[in-house]
Amino acid sequence: MADVPRRALVALAAAALLGVSACGGTAASPASSAPPASSVQGGSWTWQDDRGKKITLPRRPQRVVAQSAAAAALWDFGVRPVGVFGPHKLKDGGRDPEVGEVDITKVESIGNVWGEFNVEKYAALRPDLLVAGMYVKDTLWYVPEQSVAAVDQIAPTVGVQLSGKPLVQIIERYGRLAEALGADLTAAPVAEAKKRFEDASAALKRLAADRPGLSVMVVTGTPDSLYVAYLPDHPDLKYWGEDLGLKIVHPERPTESEGGFWEVLSWENADKYQADVILVDARTQSMKIEEMAKKPTWAKLPAVKAGQLYPWHAAERYSYLGYAKVMEELTTNLDKARDDVVKE
Structure with a gap:
């Protein structure tokens, strides 16, 4: 699992493609x-x-x-x-x-x-x-x-x-x-995907404006640690937070050893940050929600107790179609989430 968390460190994460x-x-x-x-x-x-x-x-x-x-x-x-x-x-x-x-x-x-x-x-x-x-x-x-x-x-x-x-x-x-x-790039599928991306962005922006109190945190886990995403280093999170106005809870600075991208917490300190919704890394090599549920401090988080855990597609391809689908799913999930699970 050491290759899961640091999205930027090649020893972590995901993907490839080949052809005959x-x-x-x-x-x-x-x-x-x-x-x-x-x-x-x-x-x-x-x-x-x-x-x-x-x-x-x-x-x-x-x-x-x-x-x-x-x-x-x-x-x-x-x-x-x-x-x-x-x-x-x-x-x-x-x-x-x-x-x-x-x-x-x-x-x-x-x-x-x-x-x-x-x-x-x-x-x-x-x-x-x-x-x-x-x-x-x-x-x-x-x-x-x-x-x-x-x-x-x-x-x-x-x-x-x-x-x-x-x-x-x-x-x-x-x-x-x-x-x-x-x-x-003028082909119909490309043009349609771009329009779908723009529509999905607009829908997520409207949701963020209509529900300014809804807070979101993004994490990935290994058996030893919880990794909390540092917004400025993730293009998707930065877009949702800074461009679309979604309230994303994130560390002030990442853990130095990670080269950016994450603050690393022991599972005993998994309650350092709290949010109404937690997005969990959906990559196949990341720790599953059922496994994380066995960690006592994690299990006590308000979003976990409320069942407001949804996937974060950390290795999504950078295309209009890819992120249109991601934002459509995210908007659907956030729309049904409560925004009062974290008590001020």
Whole structure:
């Protein structure tokens, strides 16, 4: 469980995506207009990623391999990777939520858990490009440190910075990358997803305005500790709290050893913060609510006693469709929650 809490520390959290040769490459539609960070000139293709690294290829990449969350975001914009790595398949064979809408029967898997990345399989896919998000600066999520050199020799890599950026800006960045890879951002599914995201944002903002006293806290747990999310370091929480006005209870500062993102509490101190609603990390590797219920201090929290515990999709893909669904669910859950379980 040590890899669960620190969302930014690659040793924690989740996801990836892979593809088979027979599945082809990226979206068929050519980009309607090249984004500022990329260009296609004389048949060549360039992109400057969030490490400041400029990638130049003789043609637009066709065979893309991506970390599962990145694959899920690109998929929603119309790009079809050939391979994925990171959480994408559950033990029962079903699709891990972290890989979004990706059809895992049509992509090659090169790794499904933290630290698992099959370099030989990756090379066999003949990739043109690898894409992964970055929570830690200049560190591609779910690419094991010991595999970086080999991966770099096989194909260029693109990193998308996920921490320290506004939620909408990250989504737009993935959109521009997808467009550079041949996706059509004017396609109906993309336009509909964006409208759905805007509507979901507006609905959550209305709820926050109508119920200013409703307080929310976001946590994840391990057998030894409770981790309380530090709002400024999570793009989704920052968007809900600062842009939409949702009252989110969070630490004044994170625990230094975590590199940000969380304050770490012993279970004996699980009552340091209280809120009407608690959102609990829904990732498969995180501690389950039933397990947390066995911790006495946790069990006494007002939100726990009131049954106002709902999922937090910590590794949601950064796409309009992904976060539209998250906010729709969140608004539905908060709408039925009491806002008086914490007594002042």
